[in-house]
Amino acid sequence: MSRSEFSQAQRVVVKIGSSLLTxxxxxxxxxxxxxWVAQMAALKRQGVDVVLVSSGSVAEGMSRLKxxxxxxxxxxxxxxxxxxxxxxxxRFEDEFQVHGLLAAQVLLTHDDLSxxxxxxxxxxxxxxxxxxxxxxxxxxxxxxxxxxxxxGDNDTLGALVANLVEAxxxxxxTDQTGLFDANPSLNPNARLISSISVNxxxxxxxxxxxxxxxxxxxxxxxxxxxxxxxxxxASTVIVSGKIENVIPAVFDGADLGTYxxxxxxxxxxRKQWLAGQLQLKxxxxxxxxxxxxxxxAGKSLLAVGVKSVQGSFKRGDLVSCLDLHGHEIARGLINxxxxxxxxxxxxxxxxxxxxxxxxxxxxxxHRDNLVLV
Numbered sequence: 001m002s003r004s005e006f007s008q009a010q011r012v013v014v015k016i017g018s019s020l021l022t023x024x025x026x027x028x029x030x031x032x033x034x035x036w037v038a039q040m041a042a043l044k045r046q047g048v049d050v051v052l053v054s055s056g057s058v059a060e061g062m063s064r065l066k067x068x069x070x071x072x073x074x075x076x077x078x079x080x081x082x083x084x085x086x087x088x089x090x091r092f093e094d095e096f097q098v099h100g101l102l103a104a105q106v107l108l109t110h111d112d113l114s115x116x117x118x119x120x121x122x123x124x125x126x127x128x129x130x131x132x133x134x135x136x137x138x139x140x141x142x143x144x145x146x147x148x149x150x151x152g153d154n155d156t157l158g159a160l161v162a163n164l165v166e167a168x169x170x171x172x173x174t175d176q177t178g179l180f181d182a183n184p185s186l187n188p189n190a191r192l193i194s195s196i197s198v199n200x201x202x203x204x205x206x207x208x209x210x211x212x213x214x215x216x217x218x219x220x221x222x223x224x225x226x227x228x229x230x231x232x233x234a235s236t237v238i239v240s241g242k243i244e245n246v247i248p249a250v251f252d253g254a255d256l257g258t259y260x261x262x263x264x265x266x267x268x269x270r271k272q273w274l275a276g277q278l279q280l281k282x283x284x285x286x287x288x289x290x291x292x293x294x295x296x297a298g299k300s301l302l303a304v305g306v307k308s309v310q311g312s313f314k315r316g317d318l319v320s321c322l323d324l325h326g327h328e329i330a331r332g333l334i335n336x337x338x339x340x341x342x343x344x345x346x347x348x349x350x351x352x353x354x355x356x357x358x359x360x361x362x363x364x365x366h367r368d369n370l371v372l373v
Contacts, residue, residue, distance in 0.1 A: 001168070001235050001262075003195075003253040009168035011049040011130075012251065013234075014040060015158035015225075019175045020241040021056035021088070027063040028056070028087055032241070034095050036173070039247035040135065041099035048251075049130045051165055052103075053138045053158040054092065060084030085139065092137050102134040107141035113160050120316040123164050124360075130165070155221040159228035159236075166368075170229045171250055172222050173241030178257035179219055181206055195259040198223075198230045203260075223260070230262035280331065282311025282338055283320040284345075284364070291323045294330050294372065300363035301332070301370060303352075306345040313338045321365070332370030335361040 001008075016036060023029035040050045058077055061084030062070065071077045089105050096103040106126065112118045129136050140157055155172060162170045181202070182190035196203065207220040219238075226236035237250050239257025250256055286294070290305025301321060313319055314337045321330040334341065336356075341364065343355050352359040 003255065003259060006169055006235070006237075006251050006253050009048065009251065011051070011165060011167045012043060012169045012171060013051045013053060013158055013162045013165070013167045014171045014173065014247060015053040015154060016055060016173045016241060017154075017175065018055040018059040020173055021054065022059040022063060028060055028091050030091065033091055034098075036241065036247065037092065037095035038099065039245060041096070041101055042248050043251060044099075044101060044133075044135070049165075049167075051126065051130070051136050051138065051161060051167065052092070053154055053161055054088060055139070055154040057081045057084040057088050057139055060087050088139070089137065096135055102132070104129045104134045104136050106136050106138045108138060108157065108161075109141045113164065117314065117316065119164070126161075126165050155225035156228065159225035159234075162229040162234045163232040166232055167229075167234050169251070170225070170234050170236045171247060172225065172236065172238045173246065174222070174238060175240065175242070176219070176238075177240050178238050179203075179206060179223070193258045194255060195261060197263060198227045198236075198260045199263055226260035230260070230264070233262050233264055235262055236260040279318065280320050281313035281317035282309065283322050283328075284309055284334075284341065285322050285324065285326075286329075288324065291329055294321065294370070298367060300367040301330075301365040302349065302362070303336075303341070303344040303364045304346060304348050306341070306364065309338055309342045309345060311338060315360075319365075321370075328373055330370055330372045332365040334365050335363060 014036070020032065021029060023032070040052065043050050058070065058080045061067075061080030061082065064083050064087065065080060067080065071080055089103075093103045106122075106129075108122065112122050126136050138157065138161055140154060158170055158172060161167075177192055179193045179196075180190040181193055184190040193206075203223045207223040222238050226238070229236050237257050237259050239246055239250055243249065243256060246256065284301075284306045285308045286301070286305050287307055290301060293299050293305070294301060307324070311319070313334065315335060316333055318331055319334045320328050321332065323329055336344065340356050344352055344364075347355060349359070349362040
């Protein structure tokens, strides 16, 4: 994807850093927040899904508690986050309401994204919120997270959320212009890098630590985030949040900040991941009609086309799709566990609720989660 193609993005994750949100630590910058929300609302009016990853709960808590320096101990950080989160969420809710939009608070820990079941639950919740037209406002759950499960910075969280919702574009708003080929505070001849591959070794040489001391991230964490986002094919732009109308400008392809180019397209990245990087947990045997639909029409797998189920698997596990001769034709992430799949095999989705007592997705395996082999 080139900058000129950003406007084709259907789903965008915006991450805003602590220093920006809290006006350098002086408390929430209400005017700036109102501006960013207005910009995100403009994207929403264009039909773009927007997810916001917000830093700032600890910094806002520091301001409210009148702390001069970022707390060192975990319990002090958690206390500051608890106090600050109240003001942060209320400010975003009020500003989104100005534009007739609902904001939804989502707090995540690393466990939520490392455990497969919780990962799927988080993904389903976020996608449902987007379907409802709401704007998820996501932060790390600093009030309960321990050192062992912390993301470490919200740049990483932004990238993992981009993976989670399969965003096309991750915009990281920072208090810096972008990424330079040298430290601009030390070298007056440092030049802004307009675009660079996420795999370029130069990135490891020029990325530095946080200057403000308010957040946990620096350019290093932003580069790492871009590389994480690229795993699902998402493009990343690191850009100053102080630029007027910066979010729509980036979306429209303006040459602002630093564009970190992924090395693989989103769909290809997901298919590659499905095809080679997950362990198979079971299989489903398909009738000839289902095989033809998968191979020729590229559609989702429906339970009505399943003859039998083999193995023990959970919702979200990778299963193999076999034809009547036992040949694997596809594999994908299944929406129902093996016991429930046995109950609905050969049945239309209209019967799921009566058979299972509940009904989630109509598809057994959605085509976006399925790859032919």
